[in-house]
Amino acid sequence: MVDGSGPPTLLVAPEPDPDALRDELAETAEVSSVETAEYGATALEMLEDGPVGAVLSAADLADMGGVDLLQQARCERPTVPFVLFSRDGDERLVSEALSVGVTEYVPVESNPDADILADRLTDALARVRPDLTGEEESAGRFEQLVEFSTDMLTIHRRDGTVRYVNPIIEDIMGYAPSEFVGHNPIDRIHPEDRDDVLEFFADPKDWLGEQREVTYRMQTAAGAWRTLESIGHNRLKDPALAGVVVNSRDVTERQQYQRELERQNERLEKFASVVSHDLRNPLQVIRARVEAARADSQSEHHAHIEDAVDRMETLIDDVLTLAREGQVIGDLGETALDDCAHAAWAHVDAPEATFACRTDCAIEADADRLVELLQNLYSNAVRHAGPDVTVRLGLLDEDGFYVEDDGPGIPRDERDLVFEYGYTTGDGTGMGLAIVREIAQAHGWDVTLADDADGARFEFTGVTVCPDSAGE
Structure with missing residues (x-):
């Protein structure tokens, strides 16, 4: 959300409608404000006149090329994040941009997509890692904090692609971090669980600042399936993170144990039900025989037999109660x-x-x-x-x-x-x-x-x- 509390992002784009693109970026990207310039020369003047948080520029401008603007901007502001977007996939353009220090390069189709540009802009801001309030933070501080976490931690762009993953992924899933960064891992999700994961990431604008949970199976590098329990925090509007932060824990053994426990409980309950049924039948016969014997003669043994039968029936009821493990109570x-x-x-x-x-x-x-x-x-x-x-x-x-x-x-x-x-x-x-x-x-x-x-x-x-x- 635009609040004007920090240096503006400079959008340099001659067409088709830079003001509309500016407004979309202001709603989508985690920046304090967005200002526009149609010409490269205007952009350079703005860089000279005051602080700029980042530059987002088209490759083709009315008075110069985007790479030329980048090269001159680097003389004035060598560390400002600079994102260059172009409809031209010319490898020479990409190579030139990289050689003069572009932070991010974005190929676009027809009209620029504000969501894609906002994602790459936040990537650029996160890479240089300035604090938009004016206080600087050391590069890589976040990675240092989570590097040794026992949970797998990933930061996703709004389209689900991974921007960062901590090294523990190699221990849990067998993948190197480089195999995940820049990719959407949906193809590694079990086919039966993909809809749940896609729903988990759906419409990130609708749950900004909120939390979601999902459990699913993911394939390891060795081809096995592990069950992960993930909690996602939508931090797309947090300048320090700028993404959906997902903490994932391997719960495969726990789920296997729970399933085995459920199977054991089912077998125990069935066993207890069968045994109790088989025991009640002879007890009913004993009780009937005692009542018939009372009619023929009186004996002090009859009362003792009935007491024993009562005790057996109580014992059967107690065994059935204890056999309901996991089903001791119903709804509260x-x-x-x-x-x-x-x-x-x-x-x-x-x-x-x-x-x-x-x-x-x-x-x-x-x-x-x-x-x-x-x-x-x-x-x-x-x-x-x-x-x-x-x-x-x-x-x-x-x-x-x-x-x-x-x-x-x-x-x-x-x-x-x-x-x-x-x-x-x-x-x-x-x-x-x-x-x-x-x-x-x-x-x-x-x-x-x-x-x-x-x-x-x-x-x-x-x-x-x-x-x-x-x-x-």
Whole structure:
């Protein structure tokens, strides 16, 4: 955006419409302002009269050639960035321009394209690397800062071609930086991912100063495919960078691990479902046989058999819950904590126990899993504190809630073990509190056992309390 805070860029062009080209450059290039001159002599006078940030000149002027202007400008301003554009692809013209110190040469077709000229102008400014506020910056400072980065860093022009890439690309992808600079790497992107990458770079004028992310596969120099996770920062209007800065990280191993973990979880869940189905059938037969046996005779063994069947069914339910690794919770939403608390209590067979809920707030949670978490805590309290236990649920001061009972509590030497799989001090399965921890962690909560409580008190922190919900 033109702000007039620094020296102007001088556009020297006789045709077809230098004022229109000036206006387009002012909107597109990262320069403070743009002034025009139709003749080379006028441009030289402007170079003599005051500071000029850069010169953008056509090769054919009314009174002299662009190379002649460049040669005379170098006598007056030897370090000013000078971009020469021409419809003539004559190699001698290019050679002459390079020999007298042109910064950038741009071949154009018919009318000059402002976007292309703006890109090459920013390249020229970046190469000489002046600070447009007047403070000079040492050449190559940016490259020195990112040279040893562990991420692959590229700076792209608005058309996607690479202006700079740090040397780490050779370690990650096997390419020398020179193989990328000046090229658009889209041909090295996996065909299935190209549309995503093209959308990532689309319409850079529409997301100036913003950030985008994309994950895709790129082919290495050896022909293998690596998965890259890229974050792009649109810094086209930043004079120090003048491009889309892309930080790319190789996440191939991480994605392979995640896919393998998902496959293992699927196999585990299928295995647990099959096993639970196969176990429930004989348990139903046992229960039916016990009921038939009760009708024929009375025996103290019948109650013990039914208790064992109940324990097996509870164990099966717990195994299925733990087998849902990666699917412990579903979508999170605004959930009434008191509704879930009472719903969980309704599943607990403890007619002599007392339950008190001291909150009517809403939290961000999966309601079904929250009910399951609370039900396990209640059942644990009844099992260890007795059938007439009092259980209370309330809010902590800041970001959480607690569940406590008035039972004997948990011995200090066992507090570090209560959330471990298989740990139990009674006739439980040893999975109830392990499930509580799994569900809490899946929500992003921390669960701890309070040290100073008279009974057992479980505290959950890191909980998001929904706005406008009431407290205790």
